[in-house]
Amino acid sequence: MSSTTLQEISPAEPEGWTTLQLTSAHGPVFRPVKTAPPRDATREEIPVIDVGGIFSDKLEDRKAVAAQIREAATTIGFFYMKNHGIPEDTIASALKSSKRFFHQPQQVKERVSVSGSKWHNGWNGPKSHRANHVESIDYRESFGMRYDPQYDPSVEDVEAIPQNIKDGFRAEEYCWAETTNVPGFKDDVLRYWRACLATARKLVRAFALALDLPEDHFDNMTSHPDAAVALNYYPPIPATALKEKEEAVSIGSHTDLQFFTMLWQDQNGGLQVLNRDGQWLNATPIEGTFVVNIGDYLMRITNDRFVSTVHRAKNFNTNERFSMPFFFGFNFNETCGVLPSCIDEDHPAKYEPVSCQEWVHLRFKATNI
Numbered sequence: 448m449s450s451t452t453l454q455e456i457s458p459a460e461p462e463g464w465t466t467l468q469l470t471s472a473h474g475p476v477f478r479p480v481k482t483a484p485p486r487d488a489t490r491e492e493i494p495v496i497d498v499g500g501i502f503s504d505k506l507e508d509r510k511a512v513a514a515q516i517r518e519a520a521t522t523i524g525f526f527y528m529k530n531h532g533i534p535e536d537t538i539a540s541a542l543k544s545s546k547r548f549f550h551q552p553q554q555v556k557e558r559v560s561v562s563g564s565k566w567h568n569g570w571n572g573p574k575s576h577r578a579n580h581v582e583s584i585d586y587r588e589s590f591g592m593r594y595d596p597q598y599d600p601s602v603e604d605v606e607a608i609p610q611n612i613k614d615g616f617r618a619e620e621y622c623w624a625e626t627t628n629v630p631g632f633k634d635d636v637l638r639y640w641r642a643c644l645a646t647a648r649k650l651v652r653a654f655a656l657a658l659d660l661p662e663d664h665f666d667n668m669t670s671h672p673d674a675a676v677a678l679n680y681y682p683p684i685p686a687t688a689l690k691e692k693e694e695a696v697s698i699g700s701h702t703d704l705q706f707f708t709m710l711w712q713d714q715n716g717g718l719q720v721l722n723r724d725g726q727w728l729n730a731t732p733i734e735g736t737f738v739v740n741i742g743d744y745l746m747r748i749t750n751d752r753f754v755s756t757v758h759r760a761k762n763f764n765t766n767e768r769f770s771m772p773f774f775f776g777f778n779f780n781e782t783c784g785v786l787p788s789c790i791d792e793d794h795p796a797k798y799e800p801v802s803c804q805e806w807v808h809l810r811f812k813a814t815n816i
């Protein structure tokens with residue numbers, strides 16, 4: 448972490464503005480942010496896209512969704528998706544299991560702590576994580592699991608997967624072995640993961656169309672994707688936290704790492720998105736939708752055409768808040784440069800190719816996790 452202070456970077460902030468420090472794969476970056484309080488996003492600012500067309504066998508339906516995704520991805524980098532194909536009962540049972548898991552005593556959750564994991568799977572306890580170095584520690588607990596080919600219905604023979612792809616797998620059976628005390632936990636979480644994966648595999652094709660690429664452009668690169676579910680549990684931020692010097696957050700300001708994220712959130716509210724004008728917007732919950740946002744790797748390979756937008760969550764409600772993001776990335780062994788459709792005479796490639804594995808590693812290192 449850099450020892451440079453914000454004051455040194457930004458000696459004279461104009462009235463009504465402040466500077467936000469963020470972690471990137473290459474160290475700290477800075478953004479001007481308005482000090483005005485967050486306001487609710489309008490439907491023009493964060494659109495609701497009916498993505499039902501991604502499941503259609505008509506190309507024109509799929510293209511119609513892609514056009515809307517392109518518009519959102521090149522402006523705010525966030526959209527709500529409805530008709531996403533993830534069954535409501537699958538969401539409900541994952542949520543029920545999540546609640547049961549987090550409501551257990553600390554020492555029981557400790558059994559599946561990330562500290563016993565090689566690859567950041569399992570439980571992150573309260574106050575164990577700081578997504579943003581200049582904000583408070585996250586008032587959050589989470590449980591994470593990562594891609595496991597044995598649970599992917601599109602994999603017929605795990606043994607037949609090429610070794611260079613296998614080398615990128617980061618799943619650990621530990622997550623399930625140490626959670627058997629929560630009845631149905633493994634089944635509920637895996638069912639949710641599989642449903643998200645099925646939708647993501649359609650959505651990735653819409654992203655290809657949105658980038659003027661052949662629809663199957665990303666298919667081979669995402670055959671065994673870095674596809675992870677996190678269960679997030681946000682207790683109310685205690686009133687005492689507000690008196691502290693740092694900004695109190697449930698998860699600090701950050702960008703996501705990889706291709707895209709599909710986030711289910713409950714009806715409590717708390718997710719905030721930083722728009723291009725430096726204004727924080729509340730991404731208020733909309734029943735029946737997921738929030739989708741672009742990750743840093745996609746921004747990089749699109750030559751910054753698609754934006755990976757800063758977001759955070761704050762639970763100032765008196766209720767507990769739950770969210771269940773699904774993070775979708777390329778196969779870990781893939782190395783991508785800037786996509787040909789994002790380069791022209793006026794827009795030469797800004798970035799060198801980098802492997803997904805290296806990209807994720809750099810960012811984890813920069814975040815100190």
Ligand SMILES: O=C(O)CCC(=O)C(=O)O
Nearest residue numbers: 679698712718760770772
């Ligand atoms: O819970 C939320 O609303 C946001 C979670 C998030 O941004 C993340 O887990 O990366």
Ligand SMILES: [Fe+2]
Nearest residue numbers: 701702703758
């Ligand atoms: Fe995020």
